[in-house]
Amino acid sequence: MRRIIILLWLMVVGITGVIKTELNTIYSLYPSKKQITDNYLYPMYALDLVKEAYATNFTKVNLQDDTNYYFYKLDSADYYLVYEDTDDITGYYLIHLYEFVIDDTDTGIGHTVTYGWYWVNPYTGDIWVYP
Incomplete structure (x- = not known):
């Protein structure tokens, strides 16, 4: 739930230092230096896979200066593709494609x-694809 609130603020007020700090805190929980280790994909690589399959015309927007954490946005509209969560039981990553309507x-x-x-x-x- 916290991730959703932070991402909504990100869309409404833009990327600011305060928001970047909050997002950095969230994403610091997940390793990022390697995308694949011992046949295991990390969340940002999973986001890339979904982008290539379902949102090829979206552009990457970085959350940190080191470019390891990001989401995707459609340039011409407020459509977003973001990593939302990891299932506690299966370990599967949940990716969300949505539009923000003002x-x-x-x-x-x-x-x-x-x-x-x-x-x-x-x-x-x-x-x-989740039904």
């Missing part, structure tokens, strides 16, 4: 419209 232009408050949820198996790279 309801009030004065405050920037809006809502999201989900277009897809994707599970990625970290051991095989297989992608399942």
Whole structure:
């Protein structure tokens, strides 16, 4: 839930130092120096796999200066592809494809419209579209 709130703030107010600090805290929990180790995929590599399969025209947006943590955005609209969570039981990664729709232009408050949820198996790279 915390990741969703942070990403919503990111979309509403843009990337600021405060938001980057919060996102850095979240993503520091996940290794990033290697994308694949001992037949195990890390979350950002899983995000890349979903991007190549379902959102090829999206552009990478970095969250940190070292470019290890990022999300994808459609340049011409507020569509996002983000890593959301890791399932506690299976270890599968949950990737979210959605649009942010602004309801009030004065405050920037809006809502999201989900277009897809994707599970990625970290051991095989297989992608399942969540119904």
